[in-house]
Amino acid sequence: MTRQKIEIKKIDNPTARQVTFSKRRRGLFKKAQELSTLCDAEVALIVFSTTGRLFDYSSSSMKQVIDRHNLHSQNLHKFDQPSLQLQLESSTYAILSKEMADRTRELRQMKGEELQELNMEELMRLEKSLEGGLSRVVQTKGERLLNEIDALRRKEAQLTEENLRLKQHTGINTNVQGHSFNTFICSSSGDNSQDRESSNTSLKLGKLHTCGTTYFHHLPY
Amino acid sequence: MTRQKIEIKKIDNPTARQVTFSKRRRGLFKKAQELSTLCDAEVALIVFSTTGRLFDYSSSSMKQVIDRHNLHSQNLHKFDQPSLQLQLESSTYAILSKEMADRTRELRQMKGEELQELNMEELMRLEKSLEGGLSRVVQTKGERLLNEIDALRRKEAQLTEENLRLKQHTGINTNVQGHSFNTFICSSSGDNSQDRESSNTSLKLGKLHTCGTTYFHHLPY
DNA sequence: GATGCTATTTATAAGTA
């Protein structure tokens, strides 16, 4: 394909054939890998040289891909096993397979793909579902963060107290100020410096919920 | 590899990913075939798209290549003689079940359930995913609605013009008022009785409005 | 989804080391 265009037919010269095999094999495997990475596809490639050497590649596991391939192609000739057991298996497989397809599609749609096949009503239902999920996720995240903050604040209080006790014991007089985490994080509103107990958690939760999406994005998480 | 060099990592845009998949898949299969022809090699290639579609190629027969591959790699697990067919099937079944479970869980999590088993990082990733999906859904909805509105406007203009012409021809002086569609959509109580065309679309719009999630607020997505 | 169109990037046939 370069210095000179070549015809696609078996290369006569064994040496040249071997060289070409080596080069093109690499190219092929590279392309296979790129396809799987770029397009999130499952790829398996098996090559035997004339001399019988094996080269293979699989984006996941060769066994998995081959199994999956068997599944797909067995649909074309699934008549060849009168075994009842097998029949049952294949029918459960069919059911599973269908459910799988449904779920996959639903998942992709929740990620905003394949929307063209939805009508307006379904689109709105999807939107509602996403809003619901998002709101719950955001709330969970908020709760999680508040809990951590609360825990930290307790620890702060505890440490401060301990500190104080130590200072009294040693008679050293250092002035250590404890920052309120509230103030630190949500400096928007009033002065919260005196609430060191969890009582304000519920309050904050409500606030989170109301405020909606981006809340703690500036937190060091 | 052309207009611009691309990085080999999963393509974010689903549409672009699909296009690339289609193009590169062809290229890959062509190369596989060329290798087998030029170098007299035995080649098997299996590709599953993200959507689960199967594409395969084999220079001889897929079964033959896979069997040969098993021979070579069986050094690693040559103990599984009982029934290769059954083993394959039951393992595929296991794989399918597992995938099914994964997908079900992911789906539930997108709907805001079972969030407790996610750590903060996963939670944030989920949030991002939801935001992305929601934004795409909202955008699709908006585009769809705008298109309909546009179509209706055109029809309105056309009908109005025709109406005028007819009136001039017949000399009849009927007073028909053309509603602005804007007005039409936003007024909940209006009298729509004179819309004789595409009444079903108008209806849909009305219904949508009633369904009333946020309406055009999201359009600029 | 696919197809067609470039401007570029890649792959690679031949040859050389």
Add this chain to the structure above:
DNA sequence: TTACTTATAAATAGCAT
């Protein structure tokens, strides 16, 4: 066999349809 080089053929990313 493997590793470079180079001129050229192929593949393909980004767009438009």
